[in-house]
Amino acid sequence: MTREKMGNILVWILIIGFGVWGFQGMVDRFANGHVNTAYGSYIPWGLWISAYIWLIGLSAGALMISVMTYVFNVKAVKKVGKMAFLVAIATLVGAMMSVGIDLGHPLRAFKLIYDPNLSSMMGWMAVLYSAYFVTLCIELYFAIRKEQVRGEKQKAIKKILVVLGIWSIPLAFAFHGGVGGVFANVIAKPYWHGPMLPVVFLAGAFLSGGALFCTVAYIWRPAQSKDEFLKMMIFLGKTTLALLILDEILELSEVYVGTFYSAFGEGHLWQQILFGHYWYVFWIVHILIGVLIPLFLLTAKAKSPGAVALAGLLIAGSFLAVRLNIVIPGMLDPELKGIADAWVNSKLTFSYLPSVMEWQALLFIVAVVMAVFMIGKKILPIYQTAGEE
Amino acid sequence: MSKEELSRVDENLTLETDESRRDFLDKFSKGIFGGLIAGGIVNALAPVQARADMDGSNLNFAEPFKPFDLPPAIPGEDVILRMMRDLQRALKKPIEQRHWNMVIDLRKCVGCDACSVSCAAENKLPPGVIYRPVIQQEIGSYPNVGHVTLPRPCMQCDEPPCVPVCPAQATWKRPDGIVIVDYDQCIGCRYCLNACPYDARTFDFGMEYIDGAADAPKVFLGKEKAGKYETEASYEYEKEWKREDDKSPIGNARKCHFCIPRIEKGMLPECVVTCIGRATYFGDGSDPDSLVAELIASPNAFRLKEEVGTHPSVYYIK
Ligand code: SF4
Numbered sequence: 001m002t003r004e005k006m007g008n009i010l011v012w013i014l015i016i017g018f019g020v021w022g023f024q025g026m027v028d029r030f031a032n033g034h035v036n037t038a039y040g041s042y043i044p045w046g047l048w049i050s051a052y053i054w055l056i057g058l059s060a061g062a063l064m065i066s067v068m069t070y071v072f073n074v075k076a077v078k079k080v081g082k083m084a085f086l087v088a089i090a091t092l093v094g095a096m097m098s099v100g101i102d103l104g105h106p107l108r109a110f111k112l113i114y115d116p117n118l119s120s121m122m123g124w125m126a127v128l129y130s131a132y133f134v135t136l137c138i139e140l141y142f143a144i145r146k147e148q149v150r151g152e153k154q155k156a157i158k159k160i161l162v163v164l165g166i167w168s169i170p171l172a173f174a175f176h177g178g179v180g181g182v183f184a185n186v187i188a189k190p191y192w193h194g195p196m197l198p199v200v201f202l203a204g205a206f207l208s209g210g211a212l213f214c215t216v217a218y219i220w221r222p223a224q225s226k227d228e229f230l231k232m233m234i235f236l237g238k239t240t241l242a243l244l245i246l247d248e249i250l251e252l253s254e255v256y257v258g259t260f261y262s263a264f265g266e267g268h269l270w271q272q273i274l275f276g277h278y279w280y281v282f283w284i285v286h287i288l289i290g291v292l293i294p295l296f297l298l299t300a301k302a303k304s305p306g307a308v309a310l311a312g313l314l315i316a317g318s319f320l321a322v323r324l325n326i327v328i329p330g331m332l333d334p335e336l337k338g339i340a341d342a343w344v345n346s347k348l349t350f351s352y353l354p355s356v357m358e359w360q361a362l363l364f365i366v367a368v369v370m371a372v373f374m375i376g377k378k379i380l381p382i383y384q385t386a387g388e389e
Numbered sequence: 390m391s392k393e394e395l396s397r398v399d400e401n402l403t404l405e406t407d408e409s410r411r412d413f414l415d416k417f418s419k420g421i422f423g424g425l426i427a428g429g430i431v432n433a434l435a436p437v438q439a440r441a442d443m444d445g446s447n448l449n450f451a452e453p454f455k456p457f458d459l460p461p462a463i464p465g466e467d468v469i470l471r472m473m474r475d476l477q478r479a480l481k482k483p484i485e486q487r488h489w490n491m492v493i494d495l496r497k498c499v500g501c502d503a504c505s506v507s508c509a510a511e512n513k514l515p516p517g518v519i520y521r522p523v524i525q526q527e528i529g530s531y532p533n534v535g536h537v538t539l540p541r542p543c544m545q546c547d548e549p550p551c552v553p554v555c556p557a558q559a560t561w562k563r564p565d566g567i568v569i570v571d572y573d574q575c576i577g578c579r580y581c582l583n584a585c586p587y588d589a590r591t592f593d594f595g596m597e598y599i600d601g602a603a604d605a606p607k608v609f610l611g612k613e614k615a616g617k618y619e620t621e622a623s624y625e626y627e628k629e630w631k632r633e634d635d636k637s638p639i640g641n642a643r644k645c646h647f648c649i650p651r652i653e654k655g656m657l658p659e660c661v662v663t664c665i666g667r668a669t670y671f672g673d674g675s676d677p678d679s680l681v682a683e684l685i686a687s688p689n690a691f692r693l694k695e696e697v698g699t700h701p702s703v704y705y706i707k
């Protein structure tokens with residue numbers, strides 16, 4: 001059995017498994033609203049918002065790969081542009097679902113597309129995501145079209161793709177840096193508030209999205225010849241490694257500043273992240289699985305496509321932990337001391353561990369993301385390269 | 390005109406321009422989208438149409454106040470009477486010329502929670518939603534310990550961080566200083582909950598006090614009978630809000646609004662009248678003869694978290 005076939009079977013098994021089990025969570029969400037979620041009024045955002053920034057980051061990272069293909073003409077990723085668009089679209093759909101189910105009135109969110117409050121970073125998000133979605137669809141269309149025509153027409157489409165690609169660079173910076181801004185703008189939360197967060201978000205997005213693409217490209221092999229494939233994987237591995245190092249420098253700087261004089265500001269929150277109840281999220285899921293093992297694979301086994309793909313999967317998957325560690329700790333401090341005991345209710349507490357239905361709904365969304373990709377891959381001529389001149 | 394007054398008039402003007410813009414967009418959207426999208430999507434846009442009558446105009450400029458008789462002032466009278474006279478005076482002025490303030494005397498608060506409970510009853514608050522919790526705190530260390538009780542309504546900040554973050558323009562500051570939530574526009578994203586430096590907003594999760602209660606019709610007063618309270622409508626923002634299905638205010642951000650429906654009728658906020666220690670005062674801070682204006686000027690008056698620059702309308706006295 002070819003790798004692609006095995007990949008297909010495995011992914012479809014996951015889609016069905018996650019879909020069936022996760023569906024229960026979705027039903028709970030729509031039947032009972034937010035009652036069975038673990039977040040409340042003092043920790044208003046939880047797993048779904050973390051998953052939203054995780055997925056939108058993956059999307060931005062995939063977009064970066066397509067920019068390399070069409071704007072910077074990087075030979076190693078010449079054949080993967082269309083697949084990158086597809087990954088970007090699938091993860092964008094997932095991100096929108098994740099933020100959608102988190103809203104109290106999801107259907108009302110449509111009005112944000114044409115009448116947002118532009119003094120709100122979240123209002124901007126609605127505009128930017130709409131623009132991003134439209135851009136992605138147009139780009140994918142032209143990327144497919146490019147392979148189907150020849151001569152002057154193909155040249156013209158190439159130019160269009162360059163223009164669209166250039167336009168998507170500031171767009172990606174705006175919408176993902178903007179997500180960082182959603183958090184960084186909140187003066188009430190010192191852990192989030194600051195100019196670094198949008199940059200950290202961007203670096204994380206490019207890293208996680210690039211990493212995911214290592215795995216996708218490995219399994220579904222858009223490059224045909226062995227040599228081409230190896231070059232592509234080595235290039236993707238190197239890019240991911242560089243981004244991983246950059247991301248870790250940024251993280252180190254954050255931890256260093258946050259903990260150095262721990263008596264001040266968010267020092268105690270870092271203490272909680274590093275040594276609190278959920279220490280394993282940082283040390284095991286993020287540092288061990290998401291940084292150290294991939295670092296080893298991407299350096300010692302840089303020439304092995306399988307190792308690069310595994311490193312990519314570990315980074316991309318465990319990045320949800322990074323997102324959780326940005327979102328949740330920011331809300332752990334009461335704004336006024338003693339408020340948690342002033343009026344007692346399960347929704348008025350300062351602790352958070354996602355409930356089972358939250359995980360289920362998230363897995364359902366992951367299943368949808370994978371299904372969009374698989375179906376898109378099947379019905380769109382993603383592999384078509386005939387006609388290239 | 391003072392700077393503060395000017396900014397309030399300015400806000401009023403902004404509201405008006407906002408209204409015409411909303412009007413235009415409303416028509417535009419109805420024209421374009423109405424023609425293009427059918428079925429379920431139209432349902433999705435239905436809340437947009439509700440905006441025509443919920444654009445804030447009905448909230449900001451309620452029916453004119455009809456004054457009622459109050460006894461003349463006498464020495465030693467209950468401060469409630471003085472505050473009611475202050476209130477009537479304020480209501481005779483145009484909305485942009487009054488600024489509602491609350492003053493809470495921490496020396497008089499006994500921490501009985503009567504204000505929290507009466508507020509919950511007035512606004513029919515479900516479990517998990519609270520507008521005015523009373524924070525209780527031990528201070529000092531043994532043997533020098535003390536106890537502070539601090540009621541925390543919404544501060545109705547003059548620079549409210551909860552307003553600009555709202556992606557749906559569902560929350561704004563009225564010309565009289567009250568920050569309101571338009572339940573029909575709020576998408577329930579809870580950004581404002583995070584932005585408030587006083588944890589003054591809570592989310593309506595649609596919970597009920599009778600959730601999980603036993604039910605045995607004819608044997609004892611069961612869930613159904615006891616649950617009548619749960620479906621009682623609240624009249625916040627002078628509109629009837631019934632708790633049914635997933636309709637607003639379920640799924641919305643909620644907060645203290647100084648009991649707008651009461652004050653517009655000349656009644657003091659519920660917490661003020663139920664406070665057994667007479668520790669809570671309310672009135673028009675821009676009227677130099679009002680009780681709150683006098684109290685705000687006292688040297689031991691302070692506001693919470695001045696350093697975040699929110700300029701709260703609620704003062705404390707210690
Ligand atoms: S106290 Fe909080 S909710 Fe109230 S106006 Fe200020 S920021 Fe907004």
Ligand code: SF4
Binds near residue numbers: 557559560581582
């Ligand atoms: S929860 Fe409602 S009021 Fe608060 S920011 Fe979101 S849309 Fe605005």
